[in-house]
Amino acid sequence: MILKSGGVAAAIAVAFLSAGSLPAIAQEADAAQCGTDRTIDIAEMSWPSAAALAHIHATILEQGYGCDVEIVAGDTVPTSSSMMTRGTPAVAPELWTSAIEEPWAEAIAEGTVVELSDAITDGTVEGWFIPQYTQDANPELTTAEAVIARPDLFPDPEDNSQGRLYSCPPGWACELSTSALFEAFDMEETWNLFSPGSGGALDASIARAFTREEPILFYYWGPTAILGKYPAVQLDIGEADMDVYKCNTDPDCDEPAGVTAYPSSPAVIGAAAWIQEEAPAVAEYFTKVGLTNAQISELLVYGDENQADAEETAENFLETKQDVWTEWVPAEVAEKVLAAIG
Incomplete structure (x- = not known):
């Protein structure tokens, strides 16, 4: 095919235009895969397991789904209260709801928050x-x-x-x-x-x-x-x-102490309702990510023995437990995460 000089110039211009627009196109594709261009803020709770899980999920959502992710400091009562009233943080990957039982149940009934799955599949x-x-x-x-x-x-x-x-x-x-x-x-x-x-x-x-x-x-x-x-x-x-x-557990209870086992406290993946509405692929991802007591304890052993922080513990999990987390995501998402972590 022979192009006239004007055609060559036009082709070059199109090429430069296409190249220049690639990042924007990539961002649009990522947003489409993530489902939302809103920032998904994930609560990093103050205890080690929840903190590590926040970093694990942040990496997978950011590198695999192309989401805009931010990790924010959290704790049970302030995190749940903000999620129920303001829709932020978007996700709490290990929320122990026994301390917030009544307001949490009311918020679920009102449709402001959702429970996407159990964070600990066999109970605390x-x-x-x-x-x-x-x-x-x-x-x-x-x-x-x-x-x-x-x-x-x-x-x-x-x-x-x-x-x-x-x-x-x-x-x-x-x-x-x-x-x-x-x-x-x-x-x-x-x-x-x-x-x-x-x-x-x-x-x-x-x-x-x-x-x-x-x-x-x-x-x-x-x-x-x-x-x-x-x-x-x-x-x-x-x-x-x-x-x-x-x-x-009530210092003001006048009844005599009785024998009872310690109840298993529910630990769930809590999320603002908008995640389910705007980012269904992300919501579906969180329905699959529950871990057993033994798996989370093993995760924590690495952090304890290596004096690793939450981010380093998460990195080790993603590198060494690929057989676990790759089951949570589609193959193309797993490939992106694997490429990102090397």
């Missing part, structure tokens, strides 16, 4: 634990009652005539519920209820016992790095009775 964990090696040596120790009957197996280092139960850190709601259970089980005569002073001190006591392969009875919760790192067994305390539990 809270209770009393002993090491697996202790139970292996004493197979009968499967219930709280069985362990309570053997204080000699869990001697208090400062008074070996008594057993020791390591309680919840002071000031937390679980300190009240653990103290109430201690009383309800009538443990005062043969056991000491030990306050660790802080979450870090409790972790250090647990780590020391497991490192030395010593027996220990302790309160804990999950998903956490501790339960991911150390093979612990949760004791059977029976069924959860919400009326008893509410009294056990």
Whole structure:
């Protein structure tokens, strides 16, 4: 094909115009794939698992779906309140709703927020634990009652005539519920209820016992790095009775303490309703991203052992758990994320 000089100039101009418009075209394509050109702000909560999940989802949405993403600081009450009233942040990837049960239910009914899926697919964990090696040596120790009957197996280092139960850190709601259970089980005569002073001190006591392969009875919760790192067994305390539990966690409750298991707290992926309306592909993505306790605990072990922050922990997950997260997204989205993370 032979072009006249005017045709050549026109072709060159078209070429430059096309090249110059490529970024705009790419942005439009990304916005179309994401579904919205609004910024999707994701709450990075103050605890490690939720913080890491925020960075995991931010990377996938930004690199794979072409969304404009921003990570913002968050915590349960202020994040949910802002989401319910202002539609921002757009997503809370691990929202524990037990503390906001009534207003959250009302907001769902009003259509201002939605629950896209469970963040922790097998439920959160809270209770009393002993090491697996202790139970292996004493197979009968499967219930709280069985362990309570053997204080000699869990001697208090400062008074070996008594057993020791390591309680919840002071000031937390679980300190009240653990103290109430201690009383309800009538443990005062043969056991000491030990306050660790802080979450870090409790972790250090647990780590020391497991490192030395010593027996220990302790309160804990999950998903956490501790339960991911150390093979612990949760004791059977029976069924959860919400009326008893509410009294056990209320310092003003005059009723006597009763025995109840710690209820599993719902942890959901909460989102402003506009996400479902404007970015259905993003909303669908969040319906698939739930992880088990074990998976999240493993995620946290990396952060703990490597002193990694939330972003570094997320990067490690995306690099090492491709078999998990690539199942959440279409193949073309996975390819973009993989290319971005190298």
